[in-house]
Amino acid sequence: MKSLENPFILTSFHGKKYFCDRDNELKTLFSHVENDRNVLLYGWRGLGKSTLIQRFFDKLENKGQYETLYIDLLHCSSIEDVIKILASVIFDKYGRGKPGISSSMNKLFFVLGASVRFDPYSDMPDLHLGPRQSGREEQSLHAMGDFLQERKKKVIIAFDEFQEIDFFEDKNVESFFRNWMQKFPDLRFVFCGNHPGKMLRMYAEKTSPLYQNAQLIPLLPIQLETYRDFILDHFESKGKSIAEEVIKMIYTWARGQTYLIQLVCNYLFAQCTQVREQDFHRVRQEILEQYLPVFASFPKMLTKGQWNLLKAIAKEEPLFNPLSSEFLIKHQLGAASTVSTALKSLQKQELIFEEEGAYFVQEVLLSRWMKNI
Ligand SMILES: Nc1ncnc2c1ncn2[C@@H]1O[C@H](COP(=O)(O)OP(=O)(O)OP(=O)(O)O)[C@@H](O)[C@H]1O
Ligand SMILES: [Mg+2]
Numbered sequence: 001m002k003s004l005e006n007p008f009i010l011t012s013f014h015g016k017k018y019f020c021d022r023d024n025e026l027k028t029l030f031s032h033v034e035n036d037r038n039v040l041l042y043g044w045r046g047l048g049k050s051t052l053i054q055r056f057f058d059k060l061e062n063k064g065q066y067e068t069l070y071i072d073l074l075h076c077s078s079i080e081d082v083i084k085i086l087a088s089v090i091f092d093k094y095g096r097g098k099p100g101i102s103s104s105m106n107k108l109f110f111v112l113g114a115s116v117r118f119d120p121y122s123d124m125p126d127l128h129l130g131p132r133q134s135g136r137e138e139q140s141l142h143a144m145g146d147f148l149q150e151r152k153k154k155v156i157i158a159f160d161e162f163q164e165i166d167f168f169e170d171k172n173v174e175s176f177f178r179n180w181m182q183k184f185p186d187l188r189f190v191f192c193g194n195h196p197g198k199m200l201r202m203y204a205e206k207t208s209p210l211y212q213n214a215q216l217i218p219l220l221p222i223q224l225e226t227y228r229d230f231i232l233d234h235f236e237s238k239g240k241s242i243a244e245e246v247i248k249m250i251y252t253w254a255r256g257q258t259y260l261i262q263l264v265c266n267y268l269f270a271q272c273t274q275v276r277e278q279d280f281h282r283v284r285q286e287i288l289e290q291y292l293p294v295f296a297s298f299p300k301m302l303t304k305g306q307w308n309l310l311k312a313i314a315k316e317e318p319l320f321n322p323l324s325s326e327f328l329i330k331h332q333l334g335a336a337s338t339v340s341t342a343l344k345s346l347q348k349q350e351l352i353f354e355e356e357g358a359y360f361v362q363e364v365l366l367s368r369w370m371k372n373i
Contacts, residue, residue, distance in 0.1 A: 007234040008266035010259075013054035020230040020258075021222050022052050029056045029190070032215050033066075033156060038181070038189040040162075040210055042199035043219030044353075044362065046259030049192050052219065053158045056190075060156060067153045069093060074161040079173050083140045084129055087112055090144060091127040104147055111136075111143035137176060145184040156188045163193040166202065177209035189214070195350050221256025224248065231265055235275070242268065242275035249280055255364045263287060288369050295369050302351075306342045308333060310351060310361060314370035318358035 002014075009018045025041075029052075032039045041049055050072075057068035069089050076082050095105050095116070109115065113136075114129050148155045165173050181189065191214060193199040203210045228247045235242045254260035267283040268275045299307045312331035313319050321327060322343055323336045333339050343359075346352045353362050361367035 006266055006269050007238075008262045008269055010262055010266055013051050013058065016055070019051070019055050021226045022048065022055065025052060025217060025219065026056060026059070028217055030059075032217075033060070033188055033190075036188065038214040039191065039217055040199065040203060040214040041190060041192045041217045041219060042194070042196050044196065044257070045194050046257045046364075047219050047221060048258040049194075049219050050160055051258075053160065053190060053192060057156070057158070065153055067093070067151055067155050069148075069155065069157045070160065071157060072160045073164045076164060076168075078168055078170060079137050079176050082173075082176075083112075083137060083144075086144055087114060087129060087140075088127050090147065091116070095127075104150060108143050108147045112140050138179070141176060141180050142183060145180055145187065149184050149186050154186070154188065156190065158190040158192060160192045161194070162191040163195055163198050163202070166198065174207050174209055178207075178213075181209055181213060197350065197353070222258060224251050224256070227251060227261060231261075234265075235269065238269075240269065240273050240275070242272075243277075246275055246277055246280050249277070253280075253284060253368065255360075255367075257364050260364055284368070288365065291365055291369065295366060298366065302346075303342070305334070305338055306346055309339060309342045310346060311370045311373065313346075313352055313359050314361045314367040317360045317367065318355075319360075320358050322359055 004014060004018065007018055013019060029039060029041075041052070043049055053070065057070060060066040060068055069086075071082075071085055071089055073082065073085075076085060090108070091105075091114075094102075112129060114127055117126055117128055119126050148157075165177070181187070191210060193202075196218065202208050203214070203216070205211060224247075228244060228251075231242060231247050232244070250261055250264050254264065264280065264283055264287065267286065268279055271283070272279050298310075302310065308331065309322075312327070312333060313322070315331070316327065319327070323340060325336075328334070328336060328339060343352075347354070351362055352359055354360075361370065
């Protein structure tokens with residue numbers, strides 16, 4: 001991969017050099033896959049789940065015994081969407097750019113009702129799924145399973161943003177996945193999802209494809225000491241410097257969230273040769289201002305009581321006793337019973353979370369902005 005001007009990447013995986021740590025998680029992922037176990041990787045937004053899968057898949061592919069497929073379910077809302085994206089990923093990996101279409105792929109396309117057409121503008125081949133798709137989901141999935149199972153190498157499929165299947169209208173989606181996994185035991189799966197609470201609930205449901213069928217890997221923030229060394233090395237390698245105390249401030253402000261740490265370091269690296277504390281203050285203000293239009297929509301999505309409570313939690317976090325009279329009076333939140341209802345609602349929407357008795361606003365940037373309004 002190309003060497004980058006700015007080593008603090010904001011767009012997925014660009015090679016080992018720009019990827020910090022995750023050694024233990026990688027070891028665990030290898031051990032699960034090598035021993036034929038499926039995996040559920042879960043954690044809060046922005047911690048690095050998708051990038052970790054890419055790093056893992058890069059290593060697996062380099063080993064030469066594995067083939068990996070990465071499926072992003074973010075924009076899927078039905079099983080037909082899942083089939084479409086799976087078919088196009090299969091085509092991209094095994095069909096596109098290859099001279100001719102293999103007989104096994106022809107067989108697959110026949111069942112899918114798919115055809116390859118040339119885009120008249122780019123002159124590139126594209127996959128089209130015909131109308132035969134509807135009502136034939138089971139057959140389509142099985143045809144893809146057959147195709148993948150017949151590969152000589154072991155096939156690992158990652159379904160990223162797996163929490164999305166909870167929003168599908170057709171609740172049969174779970175049984176489609178479950179049947180598919182049972183029918184093709186040689187395929188290995190890495191499921192990946194946001195919102196730990198939701199993923200664990202899905203995992204525990206007997207109807208879920210994950211139930212007793214995947215090993216859990218919770219993704220937590222990278223340790224401060226490890227991130228510090230990574231940041232120092234990259235600044236030093238380009239003749240720049242940053243004080244350790246500033247790195248600690250960034251880490252605390254970002255609450256250890258990989259995305260936010262990368263974002264702040266990316267700006268600081270671009271703007272400074274010698275990073276001082278005031279540079280960090282300026283950059284974080286610059287970032288918060290950019291997000292203002294996004295934050296503006298939040299009060300409209302909540303009741304007044306919920307919004308006021310959310311703001312109060314941001315100002316106090318970690319907040320240990322949200323129903324104490326001291327907290328209620330200080331932020332003029334009204335009766336404890338009303339606040340208790342608002343608290344449950346914010347928790348259900350996963351706008352806040354509780355850890356060891358302390359409450360936090362889930363979105364770190366939103367929290368940092370609300371602290372100051
Ligand atoms: N180990 C790492 N070292 C350096 N940068 C990383 C690392 N992991 C992730 N990143 C960077 O952090 C950002 C967020 O990572 P990623 O998108 O993988 O998180 P995620 O947990 O999948 O987020 P989401 O929940 O929003 O899908 C990206 O810009 C990515 O490049
Ligand atoms: Mg992701």
